[in-house]
Amino acid sequence: MLQGIFRRVGNVLRGRSTLDEETAEELEAALVMGDVSAPLAMQLVEELRERAESGAVADEENLLELLREVVYERLEPYQDRLVFAPTPPTVWLVLGVNGVGKTTTIAKLAGMLKRQGLSVLLAAGDTFRAAAIEQLQVWADRAGCEVVAQTKGADPGAVMFDALEAAKARGIDFVIADTAGRLHTKVNLMEELRKMSRIVERATGRPADERLLVLDANTGQNAINQAREFNEAIGVTGLAITKLDSTARGGALLSLTEELQIPIKLVGVGEKLEDLVPFSARDFADGIV
Ligand SMILES: Nc1nc2c(ncn2[C@@H]2O[C@H](COP(=O)(O)OP(=O)(O)OP(=O)(O)O)[C@@H](O)[C@H]2O)c(=O)[nH]1
Ligand SMILES: [Mg+2]
Incomplete structure (x- = not known):
């Protein structure tokens, strides 16, 4: 699922191990193309930059991994199960x-x-x-x-x-x-x-x-x-x-x-x-x- 938005994101990050200005801009654009709102895309890229700078990013895989974590942490609080009644129906x-x-x-x-x-x-x-x-x-x-x-x-x-x-x-x-x-x-x-x-x-x-x-x-x-x-x-x-x-x-x-x-x-x-x-x-x- 979702190959579309994320293929673009993958393409931007592939082969890059640092989040330089140009990569950051391309990543932001790729996220917006995938319907992430502009302010949120900016926040995500900023968070990614902070994490990339605080820890050494050895390779491009690492950059993608960091982005995964950023997205996961944002969504995890909103993952929830269906509610069943105490007594049917x-x-x-x-x-x-x-x-x-x-x-x-x-x-x-x-x-x-x-x-x-x-x-x-x-x-x-x-x-x-x-x-x-x-x-x-x-x-x-x-x-x-x-x-x-x-x-x-x-x-x-x-x-x-x-x-x-x-x-x-x-x-x-x-x-x-x-x-x-x-x-x-x-x-x-x-x-x-x-x-x-x-x-x-x-x-x-x-x-x-x-x-x-x-x-x-x-x-x-x-x-x-x-x-x-x-x-x-x-x-x-x-x-x-x-x-x-x-x-x-x-x-x-x-x-x-x-x-x-x-x-x-x-x-x-x-x-x-x-x-x-x-x-x-x-x-x-x-x-x-
Ligand atoms: N690819 C894909 N198609 C879906 C999915 N869910 C629904 N569809 C398709 O979307 C179309 C509309 O689905 P419906 O369930 O009739 O939508 P509805 O909201 O009940 O529509 P109304 O009764 O007209 O208000 C159908 O062609 C479904 O097959 C999905 O998860 N993936
Ligand atoms: Mg219907």
Whole structure:
């Protein structure tokens, strides 16, 4: 994953054992090209320079190794696990603008839980987009779980309510809710998500255990604006970053976590059911070289 941004970084550092002015500038540019914000790129290069100067850098490998460490230390505090409820069902709301990979991520999560022998019910909360319900159904069949749905145009709050009732009645371990990525207006969307959230709270006595925001790694700095909006509307508990397999960027992850202080829980690395992994700061940092 992430060969794109980091190949460029690797190219800059390859063959250099000192961080002279020219290398520093090239490295900063390579980071910015990979969607690291300009101020953060400057900070990273500065940190690298300090470390390079405080210890003897014997070879170019060492310089890359130092950069890995700098990136790892920045991300490590934001690596976190998914939250499970003390008593079932665990409820996860999956949020994000259209096309980021919500429905695919839900299917991958369901597949992951099913493989662990847990029962999962999906709530078809995207009642707005044409064929969204059918798409969720197709994925549910692949993952081997059931869907609670109403018809297109139905109230997603009512779908949520039905799904929670069904899960409680049948002793299901997990309810994962799909949500719309777009409504007539953004205000409508946020209002609808808040309503779904309230219904979870009323039905289970606590907020959804995860309000997972799905972000497409390719959207770069724009992902930060999306995260800010969803976070203000209903409080995001974790991020799922998708399409890291197909991006030449992904550096926005670094600024994203620091600006919003929201942990990254999952990473999507492909279009298949198995292509979801827990976020690892170490793997991400290692992707640099
Ligand atoms: N390469 C790659 N593609 C992905 C990944 N996750 C999702 N996709 C693709 O992204 C596209 C959109 O995925 P969806 O799951 O339908 O996205 P969504 O957020 O539910 O979209 P809406 O329902 O329209 O709001 C599909 O073509 C997926 O196959 C990933 O990790 N890697
Ligand atoms: Mg969808």
